[in-house]
Amino acid sequence: xxxxxxxxxxxxxxxxxxxxxxxxxxxxxxxxxxxxxxxxxxxxxxxxxxxxxxxxxxxxxxxxxxxxxxxxxxxxxxxxxxxxxxxxxxxxxxxxxxxxxxxxxxxxxxxxxxxxxxxxxxxxxxxxxxxxxxxxxxxxxxxxxxxxxxxxxxxxxxxxxxxxxxxxxxxxxxxxxxxxxxxxxxxxxxxxxxxxxxxxxxxxxxxxxxxxxxxxxxxxxxxxxxxxxxxxxxxxxxxxxxxxxxxxxxxxxxxxxxxxxxxxxxxxxxxxxxxxxxxxxxxxxxxxxxxxxxxxxxxxxxxxxxxxxxxxxxxxxxxxxxxxxxxxxxxxxxxxxxxxxxxxxxxxxxxxxxx
Amino acid sequence: xxxxxxxxxxxxxxxxxxxxxxxxxxxxxxxxxxxxxxxxxxxxxxxxxxxxxxxxxxxxxxxxxxxxxxxxxxxxxxxxxxxxxxxxxxxxxxxxxxxxxxxxxxxxxxxxxxxxxxxxxxxxxxxxxxxxxxxxxxxxxxxxxxxxxxxxxxxxxxxxxxxxxxxxxxxxxxxxxxxxxxxxxxxxxxxxxxxxxxxxxxxxxxxxxxxxxxxxxxxxxxxxxxxxxxxxxxxxxxxxxxxxxxxxxxxxxxxxxxxxxxxxxxxxxxxxx
Ligand SMILES: Nc1ncnc2c1ncn2[C@@H]1O[C@H](COP(=O)(O)OP(=O)(O)OP(=O)(O)O)[C@@H](O)[C@H]1O
Ligand SMILES: [Mg+2]
Numbered sequence: 001x002x003x004x005x006x007x008x009x010x011x012x013x014x015x016x017x018x019x020x021x022x023x024x025x026x027x028x029x030x031x032x033x034x035x036x037x038x039x040x041x042x043x044x045x046x047x048x049x050x051x052x053x054x055x056x057x058x059x060x061x062x063x064x065x066x067x068x069x070x071x072x073x074x075x076x077x078x079x080x081x082x083x084x085x086x087x088x089x090x091x092x093x094x095x096x097x098x099x100x101x102x103x104x105x106x107x108x109x110x111x112x113x114x115x116x117x118x119x120x121x122x123x124x125x126x127x128x129x130x131x132x133x134x135x136x137x138x139x140x141x142x143x144x145x146x147x148x149x150x151x152x153x154x155x156x157x158x159x160x161x162x163x164x165x166x167x168x169x170x171x172x173x174x175x176x177x178x179x180x181x182x183x184x185x186x187x188x189x190x191x192x193x194x195x196x197x198x199x200x201x202x203x204x205x206x207x208x209x210x211x212x213x214x215x216x217x218x219x220x221x222x223x224x225x226x227x228x229x230x231x232x233x234x235x236x237x238x239x240x241x242x243x244x245x246x247x248x249x250x251x252x253x254x255x256x257x258x259x260x261x262x263x264x265x266x267x268x269x270x271x272x273x274x275x276x277x278x279x280x281x282x283x284x285x286x287x288x289x290x291x292x293x294x295x296x297x298x299x300x301x302x303x304x305x306x307x308x309x310x311x312x313x314x315x316x317x318x319x320x321x322x323x324x325x326x327x328x329x330x331x332x333x334x335x336x337x338x339x340x341x342x343x344x345x346x347x348x349x350x351x352x353x354x355x
Numbered sequence: 356x357x358x359x360x361x362x363x364x365x366x367x368x369x370x371x372x373x374x375x376x377x378x379x380x381x382x383x384x385x386x387x388x389x390x391x392x393x394x395x396x397x398x399x400x401x402x403x404x405x406x407x408x409x410x411x412x413x414x415x416x417x418x419x420x421x422x423x424x425x426x427x428x429x430x431x432x433x434x435x436x437x438x439x440x441x442x443x444x445x446x447x448x449x450x451x452x453x454x455x456x457x458x459x460x461x462x463x464x465x466x467x468x469x470x471x472x473x474x475x476x477x478x479x480x481x482x483x484x485x486x487x488x489x490x491x492x493x494x495x496x497x498x499x500x501x502x503x504x505x506x507x508x509x510x511x512x513x514x515x516x517x518x519x520x521x522x523x524x525x526x527x528x529x530x531x532x533x534x535x536x537x538x539x540x541x542x543x544x545x546x547x548x549x550x551x552x553x554x555x556x557x558x559x560x561x562x563x564x565x566x567x568x569x570x571x572x573x574x575x576x577x578x579x580x581x582x583x584x585x586x587x588x589x590x591x592x593x594x595x596x597x598x599x600x601x602x603x604x605x606x607x608x609x610x611x612x613x614x615x616x617x618x619x620x621x622x623x624x625x626x627x628x
Contacts, residue, residue, distance in 0.1 A: 049526055069529040070537075082527035085520070086545045095541075099532035147531065 015041050016052070017207040023151075023185060024200075025060075028177050030186045032194040033204030034230070039187045040079075042204075043153050046185065047076050060150050070099075075144035079155040081136045083128035089115075089139050090124035096147040114146035117176065134165045145176075151183045158193065170197055191231045195219065203227050219277075221262075223353050228275040235281070235319045236352075237274040241266050248346060254315045255294040260349035273352040280348035281321040283310065283334060284341045292349075294319075294342040298334050310334060314342065379604060386597035403598040413599065416583040423494065423569075423579060424562040427501035432555040434502070435509025439554075440547065442510065443517040444525070454514075457507045469571030472500045476572065492574030500572040501562045508561065509554035516550025516618065517543075549617045556614040560607045 016038045023029045031039045044050045046057060048069035056065045064072055075096070084092050094111045102110070115121050118138040128136055137157060144152055157173075158166045174197050177184045188194050194201050195215045202212045203226070211218055211227045219231055228234035239253035241263065249263030251274060258274065266272065296314035303309075305325070312319045321342065323334075334340055360368075386404075390397035407413055442453060460468065476496050483489055490496075524546070528538035544551075566581035573582060580603060587596050 047526075047530060049529075068534075069526070070532045070534055074530075076527070076530045078523050078527060080521050080523055082521060082523040084524060084527070084542055086542075095528070095533075096531035099537070143531070 015207050016045070019055070019207075019209060021202060021209065021212070023183060025150075026181050026183055027199040028174065028184045028186065028197060030188060030194040030198035030201045031204055032188055032191060032201050032230075035189055037204045038207040039189070039204060040155055043076070043155050043185065043187055046151070047074055047153055048072050073150040075147050075149040075152055077137075077140045077144050077152065077154040077157045079157065079159065081128075081140040083136055083139055083143070085128055087127075088124065089120060089126050089128065089131070092128065092139055093142045093146055095143060100147075110146055114142040117145065118142045118172075133161055134169065137161065137169065141173075141176075145180065145182065149182070151185060154184060154186045156187055156189065159188070159190070166193075173197065195231070203230060205230070220348075221350050222275060225273060225275070225352050228350070228352060233278055233320060234275045235278060237276070237317070239272055239274060241268050241270045241272055244268055249351070251351075254317055257291075258344060258349060259292055259346045260351060261346050262349070263351045266351070275350045275352050276344055276348050278309070278320040279307070279322040279324075280345060281319065282343040282345070283321055283323055284343060286341060290343075292344045292346060294344065296340055296342050298336055298338045298340060301334070301336065308333065312340070312342065382597055383601045383604070386594060386601040388594060388597075391594065403594040404602075407595045407598050410595070412578070412583060413580075413595075416578045416580045419494070419577060420563060420579040420581075423498050423501060424559050427498045427505055427562050428555055428559045430498075431502045431505035431558050432509050432551060435506040435554055435558070436513050436547065436551050438506065438510040439513025439517070439550070440543065442514045443520075444522060457510050460504045460507045461511075465565075465567035466571075468500075468504065469568045472496075472503070472568065473571045491576070492572055493577040496572045496574070497569050497577065497579070500568050501565060504568065505558035505561055508557045509551070512554035512557060512618070513547050513550040516553070517547055520546055553614040553618040556610045556617075560610045563610075564603065564607060 019042060031042060033039055041050060045052055046059075048064070048067060048071075051066065056063055058064060059073060084095065087095070090111060093114055094107055097107050097110060112121070115124065118141050120135060120138045120142060123131065123135065123139070128139060131139065137160075140157070154173075158169055161169065170193060173184075173186075186194075186197065198215060200212065200214055201218055203210045203218060205226050211223045218227060222228035222231065222234070225234075225236055228236065237253050237255070237258070239251040239258065241249050242252045242257060243250040244264060244266055246264055248259065248261040249266050249272075250257050250259050251263075251272060253274065260274065263272070294314050296312040296319060298310055299313050299318075300311040301308055302311070303325075307322045307325050310321045310323065312321060319342065387399050387401065388396055389400035389402070438457070442450060442457075476492060480489060524542055525538050528542045529535065533541060564581060565579075566585060569579050570582055570585070573579070578586070580599065584596055584599060584603075587593065
């Protein structure tokens with residue numbers, strides 16, 4: 001699927017490029033990416049507010065391309081909530097059902113249940129202007145889920161809330177999705193939020209899907225430098241493939257030969273980029289000669305409470321290592337300028353796609 | 356929070372208001388004066404209002420005025436509302452020039468409006484004569500002339516009424532199953548309605564009070580109340596004209612107060628989305 005926007009000068013910008021997603025029924029699916037990468041545009045195409053220039057949107061096997069938003073089995077929770085200010089909370093929630101011609105006891109029943117589900121049962125007669133941010137968020141949610149859509153689209157629904165409320169609602173939203181069994185497509189630029197809530201995540205960058213997978217897959221085995229650094233932090237080490245065996249590859253780097261369990265299918269001599277998470281680096285005082293070790297010097301230490309973050313200098317490269325701040329190894333804290341041995345476990349050394 | 360105003364400042368304010376309203380106050384008082392000539396007070400009476408309503412020319416001018424005001428308000432409210440909605444809804448590079456074009460008829464001198472409309476009508480008449488058709492200056496020319504300046508007021512009131520609302524409201528309605536017509540009727544129009552009503556009231560009073568543009572475009576046979584007042588006072592101010600002016604002032608003031616009340620944001624409406 002492709003999407004371009006024409007700007008006022010008539011120049012085209014490609015906002016979505018070759019998007020091909022298969023979102024499963026009943027899953028919590030997140031679109032994660034930096035600002036301006038096209039998340040909202042993609043969501044708007046799913047909702048029917050924008051049309052793709054090429055490609056199709058299928059929902060439940062039916063082709064929805066060109067179908068107007070009001071005829072799609074999809075509802076949206078807007079980033080700005082977009083509650084109708086002239087209607088009470090009850091009437092806001094009832095809007096979609098009334099539109100379908102549902103009235104009387106059935107209407108009261110379903111609206112009441114939706115409001116109970118998101119715990120705004122007592123606010124029925126209030127106007128949206130007289131609600132707090134979190135309460136408005138719940139109304140927006142109730143207004144969407146009451147229609148029992150096949151897919152619920154959520155565009156950064158929590159980004160306007162303060163941290164504590166956001167955490168609470170993250171949990172509530174996950175639970176809600178599980179109880180309802182509804183397909184959620186959730187847009188966020190907060191990587192932690194995506195990791196905590198989603199079954200699967202599509203990481204987007206500049207209109208493309210960089211990688212799609214479970215939170216754990218994305219974190220443990222990022223395929224591109226962008227994913228490696230957008231989801232958490234990574235140390236990137238360039239090198240050249242020296243040797244390949246069924247058990248993985250050996251890569252020649254600034255730090256000598258490094259063994260990894262990945263890259264069994266690579267060709268010898270190829271330029272690659274290795275990536276390893278800061279918390280997977282093991283800092284030791286002595287070499288243990290099992291290989292995959294790098295000599296480094298402590299440049300700076302950042303104390304964050306739960307862990308110590310060490311900025312290290314190794315063979316002219318800057319590396320970052322996080323070590324858990326456990327009581328037991330008080331003597332294991334390292335000092336400024338101290339020479340250490342860094343162990344890079346082969347199972348944590350990931351080979352990225354572009355070298 | 357109330358703050359104490361400096362005495363000099365409040366004295367100044369009283370002076371300004373006095374300057375603005377004293378002439379009108381005098382006019383109103385003398386409309387109840389039991390004397391054929393202004394200047395001396397001869398006791399209270401309401402007879403001038405009776406005299407007024409008995410005058411054939413006043414009744415005719417009143418009918419003309421109301422017909423022009425009602426029909427021009429109807430037309431300009433529909434057109435102006437559409438323009439206001441368009442300005443709110445579409446963000447084009449023409450938005451600024453369009454807004455500018457709307458403000459122009461408001462700030463342009465009435466005389467210029469009047470002259471240009473007069474010229475325009477005679478040009479149109481000249482063109483029409485080639486086809487054998489023609490029209491007299493009268494009801495229609497005055498009515499459309501009023502529409503030209505009323506549209507701006509309606510459009511700007513509607514636009515400012517909607518200013519705080521996000522376009523996503525319309526999308527939300529579409530998302531919840533409303534067709535574009537339904538979302539207009541159930542969401543956009545109710546939100547814009549106070550602006551539409553206030554704009555209509557404003558347009559109505561503007562038409563009611565208009566003298567200059569009407570004078571230029573009305574021709575000889577068609578008179579509205581302001582024009583009638585003008586031609587009457589040329590022969591000298593009479594108490595029944597005072598009474599007529601008082602009635603005009605009354606209607607206008609009531610309409611403006613109503614328009615303000617409608618537009619005033621309800622308590623609790625916050626700017627945030
Ligand atoms: N209607 C439009 N016309 C022109 N360009 C647009 C339009 N809508 C979005 N864009 C551009 O498309 C790109 C993607 O926008 P989009 O809103 O999808 O990003 P996003 O990932 O949702 O960002 P954010 O996290 O800031 O909400 C941006 O560069 C934006 O400027
Ligand atoms: Mg967005």
